[in-house]
Amino acid sequence: MALVLYHGAPNGPSLTALAALFETGHDAELRPIDLTMAERHSDKLPHNTETEMSIEGEGPVLVADGEPMADSVFLACYLNDTTQTSPIAPTDAFARWEMMTWCRQIIERVAPAAAYLGVKAHLGGKLSSFSDAAFEKLMAPIKSEDLKARWNDIREGVFDDEKISDSKAKIKAAVEMVEAKLGDGRDWLLGEFSIADLETYAWLAGMRDIELAAFEGATGINGWLGRMKARPSVARALSLATTPAPQEVWAPGPEINRWG
């Protein structure tokens, strides 16, 4: 099995994929790309419908035996399911359901919120310095119209008040969800360490600076964030950062649910 992982800075979905790779012990070639410069759409890496239309937004791409694959939770499932021992996912059907349901909540509610607040804080300024022509050139290869629209909004500083307050509420709710799980003194969210811990950490780690209030008085989550950061797989992923604060590197993520 020949694996190449194209990844951004160790934050958000790239952090999930990198740490899952290290947890599962696969041999893979790592090729960093700059997701904040839309490099995922460049000719540096292969594409297919699934990478172009991935609703994760700007995330990592894992090429396995020539086929490019996207969506970090499912990449983590793939990396787990190609081992003999299932190190980061339970084998019991009910426990696996719990993990997948938990991850779905993160994917659908927390990831769009974190990406929205993250790019607002850290990417908007960078993009506004581009000339129209230079920005157009970055956007030209993007196939997903709605993803392109999110890039444009960020560059033009279009951030909707309702979406901001909705995103803040979603981060607060996520912190409460994590606190509730950790309430019985367990180390990891669902008992055994799993992809649920990786995916949750990947999206929430960068929120502590931006949404300070959401973490206030939350005692369990701070310990858990510390345990996650100290985990060898996560520490190794973070060591690949080329900037001092990878938790501040954000690219457009999944869209906020259109139904409200």
Place this chain on the structure above:
Amino acid sequence: MSDVTLYHWEPNANSGKPMLALMEKGVEFESHYLDLLNFDQHQPDYLAINPQGTIPAMTHRNPKLGDRVLTESTAIMEYVNAAFPGPQLMPDDPKDQWRVRWWMKFIDQWLAPSFSMIGWSVFIGPAVRKKDPRELEAAIDRIPLPERRVAWRKAIYGAFGEEEMKESQRRVAVGIRMLEDALSQREWLACNEYSLADINGFNSTYALPLSQPDLANDEKTPHILEWLRKVYERPAAKKTWAMGKTDMVKRVKLLERS
């Protein structure tokens, strides 16, 4: 009495997914029908089972742990496939499994919401608006998830903006093209085996030839049409759609080969 109870609405969209998966596996289940249009899913007896008030939900009796409740239709399907004997609905190859999950997520979170925005404005909004307005407001107030309250209000009062509907229509056209391309490359949606991705996809698209006749038809999308007919030919699909009560799901009959 069966160990499995499924709380569901019509064999359509999210409810139909675990219904068809259970049928394919040959799992006996007790069917508990909830009338979505009568807001049965927000009544206290159902909220006691699923406090979020979303449909479907499934309970599975465990000899030691009692009834365990499962929600989220796509995750329920993966559970049904793993927890019961019967035909495998996930391919063996891990890359094929990844593709099954990718397509289910794409449909659940990108394509199906666009279909349902159109479907709700055509079917559900007009049907529910016939109710007494005060009763209707009280029913909406009982919805536990705030985002579902917003969605129901939009659907009921036809408050989807023109832009939103246009965007949904654009996505439907893009999605139909993607389905046609995928189905022209392989036998089934995600790989060469029938899988949960087909069950998921069928539930959102079985009425396409009728709801989007200009975009999905034998000339423009022959592979989609053949795929829909192939799924509906399966005995499990026939049994599942025979459980439907409304004209909306009876549209499935247009897939019968003449």
